Amino acid sequence: MAQHKSSTSRTGSARSAVQARQMRLPGWAGALRRQIVVIALLACFALLLRERIAALDWGAIAAAFAQVSPLQWTLAAFASACSFAALANYDALLHRALGTGQPPERARRAGWVAIAISQTVGFGLISGALVRWRMLPGMSLLEASRLTAAVAASFLAAWALLGALVLIALPVPLADQGAWAVRAMAGIALLLGGVLTGVALWKPGMKIARWHLRLPTLPVMGRLLWLCLLDTAFAALALWLLLPTGSGIGALALYPAFLIALGAGFVSGSPGGVGPFEVTLLALLPQPETAPLLAAILAWRLVYYGAPALLAMAALALSDRAHPARLRPHLVPPAPVLTPRLAHLIGQSDQPELGLLRQGEHSVLLSPDARSGWMIGRTSQALIGLLDPFGDVDMPTHLAQLRENARDEGRIACAYKLGPRSASIARKSGWHVAPVALECWLDLSEFQLATPARAGLRRKLRKAEKAGICCAFEAAPDAGDLARIAAVWAYARGAERGFSMGRFSAAYVADQAVIVARHNGAIIGFASFHTGHAAWVLDLMRPAPDAPDGTMHALILAAIDAARACGVSRVSLAALPPRAADIAGPARKIWDRAEKGASAAGLRQFKMGFAPRLSPRYIAAPSRGALMLGAADIARAIHAPPALCAPSQTPVSEPNEGQIHPPARAPFKSCSRSS
Incomplete structure (x- = not known):
């Protein structure tokens, strides 16, 4: 009392x-x-x-x-x-x-x-x-x-x-x-x-x-x-x-x-x-x-x-005050450099989106044996495991560790954008699971333009070609031009979204694969991709206000060609909200309202124009109440993210087992090719 x-x-x-x-x-x-x-x-x-x-x-x-x-x-x-x-x-x-x-x-x-x-x-x-x-x-x-x-x-x-x-x-x-x-x-x-x-x-x-x-x-x-x-x-x-x-x-x-x-x-x-x-x-x-x-x-x-x-x-x-000092907290201050252990784990992962760690916003939760990890996001109410864990994954153990760390912080535990297998394990572990997104991806071994499903895409590409748009990978595009276009784009839309979505900074984009669109030599748009040994994942799309119709379609096609040149077999166009018609229960009204937004409809039309394959992504939490609270908090964090802090340039030491490791940064390794 x-x-x-x-x-x-x-x-x-x-x-x-x-x-x-x-x-x-x-x-x-x-x-x-x-x-x-x-x-x-x-x-x-x-x-x-x-x-x-x-x-x-x-x-x-x-x-x-x-x-x-x-x-x-x-x-x-x-x-x-x-x-x-x-x-x-x-x-x-x-x-x-x-x-x-x-x-x-x-x-x-x-x-x-x-x-x-x-x-x-x-x-x-x-x-x-x-x-x-x-x-x-x-x-x-x-x-x-x-x-x-x-x-x-x-x-x-x-x-x-x-x-x-x-x-x-x-x-x-x-x-x-x-x-x-x-x-x-x-x-x-x-x-x-x-x-x-x-x-x-x-x-x-x-x-x-x-x-x-x-x-x-x-x-x-x-x-x-x-x-x-x-x-x-x-x-x-x-x-x-x-x-x-x-x-x-x-x-x-x-x-x-x-x-x-x-x-x-x-x-x-x-x-x-x-x-x-x-x-x-x-x-x-x-x-x-x-x-x-x-x-x-x-x-x-x-x-x-x-x-x-x-x-x-x-x-x-x-009582005796002369006891050992307090236990070290699990949370370690942010650092921009990956330790060798984490660099190895992330380098072996098939999730290029882990490049979001370079944003300096998220942490890593290591398993007790330090052979696997999970990217961790923190909102005002929740501790959130983003994507699937990586490394030698023991999903039930990761779920238990996430709940324990969330409880230590007075937050709820939540997992966001899980793949089907991880979501199935979470459901068997007693967590409540719901669909939250559809990943749109292309199998490059069978991707062709000359298919009926991509007729609209071909029309967009012809418009870009007729306007004289040239798109290609550039190893070192002018950072000032990219920043100017990104700032104008963000101003026109109020602000950039965040949390599970990248936000522009010169240092962040410098370690990605950047495809640049030029018109008469001037940059009029760009797209950046998280890169991995087997896949690329679309992160930022930033067209200039006067970019001709079809510019962004041409950027994606150029990225597909660049990824093929690197021996990559898969390109992801990131995720879309699920269709309201595919959702049952009260959540259907939420997605139905989201589909009525002009930007949501335009984004769906853009991505579906590539006739991608669709893979479901899920949100999970230990209870229905925690699932609803976590979803609301994630939505708030995406639409109104806090300002990014400039990370310290001092690398941290190897983390203790079972600790949450700070946001980190790993270099993008591109294949050798001309721009």
């Missing part, structure tokens, strides 16, 4: 966060002032309720407390342990999301110890940060402070959303106006939660003034909500188990009141919410006698606050 029982007052969080960013210790002075305010509020609260407090029968409370049976104590202790097991996972989850590299077991242990102590002694942000710093080797006090603030903020957000859901499903017994007010506030909280979810999906990173805000991924949000449910439900169950037999309070009736009382404790800022929690619970629960309920709350505070605090202090005293 990440700091939900602590005394961390939300009124001072902003100041503490600013001080943390300035590399200073947490706000001691501010926290002290906050505690003084809390004590003053509690004194005022007690003064206002002095008559009700004076009317309490302390003897009856003591008698009711003495009637709590050993079985009740045992069951309540078990429920409390379950609650702490859930809240400890807040730390493990956020450690993964923040990439601290701390082992999950150590993160969980430090988390429950920090929460158990801070909820009892108060000064939640400071005490929690100090405990985490003490128990997590390799973590600075500043990092521990940020983690503590993140744990508290994440729980508060999850509690607000969970409380809204519970109050709508299980309304508390209030008068008409009060019930409507509670439901209205719950509806507003749900609306804000929906807005936050949409922002996390479509714009997870944003800049507000000088601050950069990055929201958690949807998988992390979902896990936080689930942990919050387990945490608070077991905490409420522990209290319910301590109620006297025949109290007339059901567990489902207690839970929404418990959540509201918890919120009252937050607002007060007192240690454990003492005072406001009790009064709120008394006001919301239909209890004719207050003594048994107060006795149960007292017993609950002992078993839920006192006992964990004692155990936590013992664990803190026995």
Whole structure:
């Protein structure tokens, strides 16, 4: 229940966060002032309720407390342990999301110890940060402070959303106006939660003034909500188990009141919410006698606050900070040069599209034996295996590694543009699979223009020939001319697409096979291809605005001739979306809408004019929800890719086994021929 029982007052969080960013210790002075305010509020609260407090029968409370049976104590202790097991996972989850590299077991242990102590002694942000710093080797006090603030903020957000859901499903017994007010506030909280979810999906990173805000991924949000449910439900169950037999309070009736009382404790800022929690619970629960309920709350505070605090202090005293440094994270910074191991693996692959690694955007996930790999793309919500794995592939192992790494990052796992065989293995492994594209490719051993299916292509080629267009492979075309044409092309279309599609840069295109179209000696368009020992794959097509009709068709034909000259047997024209008529279910409407776009129709007509063979490509994910989220995130990444970063020119060392290796770059080796 990440700091939900602590005394961390939300009124001072902003100041503490600013001080943390300035590399200073947490706000001691501010926290002290906050505690003084809390004590003053509690004194005022007690003064206002002095008559009700004076009317309490302390003897009856003591008698009711003495009637709590050993079985009740045992069951309540078990429920409390379950609650702490859930809240400890807040730390493990956020450690993964923040990439601290701390082992999950150590993160969980430090988390429950920090929460158990801070909820009892108060000064939640400071005490929690100090405990985490003490128990997590390799973590600075500043990092521990940020983690503590993140744990508290994440729980508060999850509690607000969970409380809204519970109050709508299980309304508390209030008068008409009060019930409507509670439901209205719950509806507003749900609306804000929906807005936050949409922002996390479509714009997870944003800049507000000088601050950069990055929201958690949807998988992390979902896990936080689930942990919050387990945490608070077991905490409420522990209290319910301590109620006297025949109290007339059901567990489902207690839970929404418990959540509201918890919120009252937050607002007060007192240690454990003492005072406001009790009064709120008394006001919301239909209890004719207050003594048994107060006795149960007292017993609950002992078993839920006192006992964990004692155990936590013992664990803190026995902990040793002198442990080895944190584990190295799996992610390695980008580098433009392939290590020899990866260069060999990729060189032996029959997937020329792996040349996309030279874009400096994607990573490589190596298998444990380092004999196979998988190109990995990262979006705001997903870790995505692109194309098929390469090398000595063990597809089930690669799928398991992808899921594990995605979970470590707080993302969903997804595979995009799998071939039929890999998709079949993914389906047998329990993944959900759906068609996502059709690869258009030409078998050069049988490609001929003089066929009825290519009549339209011949007409286009005659137009280009009549206009005086000359297309040929050029080993070193003028980079400035190519950049100018690419910039005009991108400007006319708003921007280039990315992620699984290449984007122009002089260094990127320099290592590809580039076919150039000229008119009267001037470059009016070009096409670039990923190259391999057995196949070429179309990457960029960039015609000038005044390029005559048929120019791009002539470029592809010139590429076919150049590939044949290199002994290549296959040329791919890249992929097209599947036809809506071939799709079943709700996805058919999506593809039907995509087919109505003018650019999609023109691209299909262009590629189908070559009468290519079609091979299906698939998207896969562990669940239907992950498949839908992954598809949406991939679409966003393709249509609105982030700016490419200039990669460092320093090569990295050989990666450790099972690690994700950075984006890399391999030279294109062309056959010898004149331009």
